[in-house]
Amino acid sequence: MTAKKKAAASTSPSKAFSAEERAAMKERAKELKAAASKAESEKDLIAKIGEMPPADRAIAKKLHAIVTDVAPDLFPKTWYGMPAYANDDGKILCFLQAASKFGSRYATFGFNDVAQLDDGEMWPTAFALKSLDAAEEKKIRALLKKALG
Template structure:
């Protein structure tokens, strides 16, 4: 006998909204212009300091790896290679966290021995931090 689950009782309103947003993203085109517009819209809607951090990371990623396709990933700015999200910016405000993060998925070529970081906390971007982000993206793309 099959059972049904009431999604309203199982998931919070925020979780249901995230699932709807993700389903919309999966249906979206891989068109670069469409992805660029979606990322710009998400960044513009962020409160400070997330907006400034996301904008600067967007500039660095698109400059260093112009072949990556901007798109959203669970409502966050992200950059894909061959249709798979390589890196993403997770704003602190979205998850009510203490800091934002810049992260990489498993397609990123950042392997370093048997253990390495895949997400980095970001509270500000100094010139050294920007250079590190650029280098990480270069390595991740391969």
């Protein structure tokens, strides 16, 4: 490849990301620019939940109540436009990816590596959620307690 072609290739927009992924990256860039207080971040998170379709909104509202009850010291914020909860170091411990975010058939509640849910050489870090009833709430509470260790 000639130098001219390499330069043109490096400046052309990437076709590797979908429109939804590019939108999520733009949301993340916006979040990084905003140095918001915990109250402002929670306000943004609540606003994002309010924008969700009804099924996702119901899950997100319940999940927010669970996380703030079990882990009141976590910092509620948005992460790539999704509800997330960070530790004192600002690292995301857990997050909710709404089903509508990428057109999935279920929402995903996930944990990042700071949660240290390690169990042997392989363990789950993300969980599909079609609804959030008492049985799922009990599991989520237990996972959060383990993640907070």
